[in-house]
Amino acid sequence: MMPASRDLPLPLVILCLVLIRGYSPLPTTGVTGTDPMGPQRPRGSLTEALMLASDDYSIYEDTVTTILPNRVSPNKGTLNKCDYNSCRESQIPCAELRASTGCLCPGFTLHNVAPEAPEVKSVSWNGSEVVIHWCAPHSVVTGYIVTIGGQERQKFGMDKRSGGVGNIDNISEVCVLAVNDAGTSGTSCKMYQSNSSHNSLTLTAGLIGGALGFLLLLLLAVLLWRHKRQRKQQASISMHDTAETQ
Numbered sequence: 001m002m003p004a005s006r007d008l009p010l011p012l013v014i015l016c017l018v019l020i021r022g023y024s025p026l027p028t029t030g031v032t033g034t035d036p037m038g039p040q041r042p043r044g045s046l047t048e049a050l051m052l053a054s055d056d057y058s059i060y061e062d063t064v065t066t067i068l069p070n071r072v073s074p075n076k077g078t079l080n081k082c083d084y085n086s087c088r089e090s091q092i093p094c095a096e097l098r099a100s101t102g103c104l105c106p107g108f109t110l111h112n113v114a115p116e117a118p119e120v121k122s123v124s125w126n127g128s129e130v131v132i133h134w135c136a137p138h139s140v141v142t143g144y145i146v147t148i149g150g151q152e153r154q155k156f157g158m159d160k161r162s163g164g165v166g167n168i169d170n171i172s173e174v175c176v177l178a179v180n181d182a183g184t185s186g187t188s189c190k191m192y193q194s195n196s197s198h199n200s201l202t203l204t205a206g207l208i209g210g211a212l213g214f215l216l217l218l219l220l221a222v223l224l225w226r227h228k229r230q231r232k233q234q235a236s237i238s239m240h241d242t243a244e245t246q
Helices: 002-007 010-022 046-050 057-067 094-101 195-245
Strands: 119-125 130-135 143-148 151-157 162-164 172-180 188-192
Touching (some): 119 188, 130 188
Antiparallel strands (some): 119 130
């Protein structure tokens, strides 16, 4: 066999060696500082995601969302403030808006805590009665009570933000307080001056103004009369002097 192999042409021997080398597995070389027996990093990791091309958004977003998920509402929308206005009449409670849309509500005290005081915005006369306007507190409320001069005058439902309280005959403190099953709130108040008081003040001011005007006219009349009297005296004296010279 050896003499036969020596008789083979050299190019043929090289070709055989190349073919044998191609079918043999090449040895793998480990990377310095790594454990070849340790767990391998899976494809799709954060490092690999950050190294993706800039136009490959889908895989990148999936990777980042898994690590730092955004807060979303139950209907997959971004959380926003609820369309809630504490001064709006017949306003839907913010808790109901949050339950239906997943929006954000301001901080509310619980139902087992007495509510905070509402805020009185205005007390005015609308032509037939006194009307009070207020804003709801950030509390669970089942109703409102309006007092005038410390005496209860009217009750209103939880969805009301204004109401008529009849006529007020004099200057009084008008207050509103919120109630729930745990108790009542403090009061929020404004002073109200009745129309009769306004009318009496207007009448008094008119009388004083009229009296002053009358006195002014009387003074002018007296001054005019004195001026005319002086002119008549001067005219008579001048005529007397003229007659004596003649």
